[in-house]
Amino acid sequence: MVDSVLAEAQLTLTQLDALVFGRGPGSFTGVRIGVGIAQGLAFGADLPMVGVSTLAAMAQRAYNLTQSAQVLSAIDARMNEIYVGGFHCLENGDWVTIQEEAVLAPELLIQVFSERVQAFSMGAWSIAGTVWKAYPELASQLHLQISDSGVLYPEAQDMLVLAYHALARGEEVNAEHASSVYLRDTVTWKKLPNRK
Known part of the structure; x- marks a missing residue:
C-alpha cells in the first residue's frame, strides 16, 4: 500500500520530508502497530517523524467538513472511560488545545470541559468521535x-495539516524517539475463570 501511494505521487520514500504517524490515543495494539510500521520506514529512509494526535486529526476532519473552528473530539477508551480533547483552529490553520487530552469517566466530562470552556469564554462547538453516539446525553449536558x-x-489525510504546522514548529523527532500516547497509565486485566 505504501509503495502504491508513493508510485501514484511519483515519489520515493527518501524524497519525503518526514513521516507522519498517529500517536494515539486509541487502541493500544493499533497504535503500537502504526508507530512500529512508521518507525521501520523512517529508519530505512533516514527520515524524521511527526506524531499527530488521533483526537486532533478528528478535529481537523470536522473543520474540513463543517468549517467549525472549535471541536470537541471524544472516542471510547473502553472500561467505562473516554478519550477526549478540545481544540481551536487559528486563522493560519494551526490548532491550539483548549481541553488537554485526557482519559476519564464520561460523567466527568461535563465538569472538566465546562469549567475549561467557561475560562476561555468560547462560543459554538462541533463534536467529533464515537462517544457522542455511545453516550447521546453528554453533548446536551455540556450546555453549549x-x-x-x-x-x-x-x-490519514487530515493528519497532514497538523504535521505541517508541527514541522514548522520543529516538533519532528528521530525514529527511535517516536512514541505513542495512551493517556491511561495502568490497565488491569482479569483472567477468565479456569484460564492460566
Whole structure:
C-alpha cells in the first residue's frame, strides 16, 4: 500500500520530508502497530517523524467538513472511560488545545470541559468521535451551542495539516524517539475463570 501511494505521487520514500504517524490515543495494539510500521520506514529512509494526535486529526476532519473552528473530539477508551480533547483552529490553520487530552469517566466530562470552556469564554462547538453516539446525553449536558460534525474516526489525510504546522514548529523527532500516547497509565486485566 505504501509503495502504491508513493508510485501514484511519483515519489520515493527518501524524497519525503518526514513521516507522519498517529500517536494515539486509541487502541493500544493499533497504535503500537502504526508507530512500529512508521518507525521501520523512517529508519530505512533516514527520515524524521511527526506524531499527530488521533483526537486532533478528528478535529481537523470536522473543520474540513463543517468549517467549525472549535471541536470537541471524544472516542471510547473502553472500561467505562473516554478519550477526549478540545481544540481551536487559528486563522493560519494551526490548532491550539483548549481541553488537554485526557482519559476519564464520561460523567466527568461535563465538569472538566465546562469549567475549561467557561475560562476561555468560547462560543459554538462541533463534536467529533464515537462517544457522542455511545453516550447521546453528554453533548446536551455540556450546555453549549453544539453541532455534530458527523466525524466518527480520524483519517490519514487530515493528519497532514497538523504535521505541517508541527514541522514548522520543529516538533519532528528521530525514529527511535517516536512514541505513542495512551493517556491511561495502568490497565488491569482479569483472567477468565479456569484460564492460566
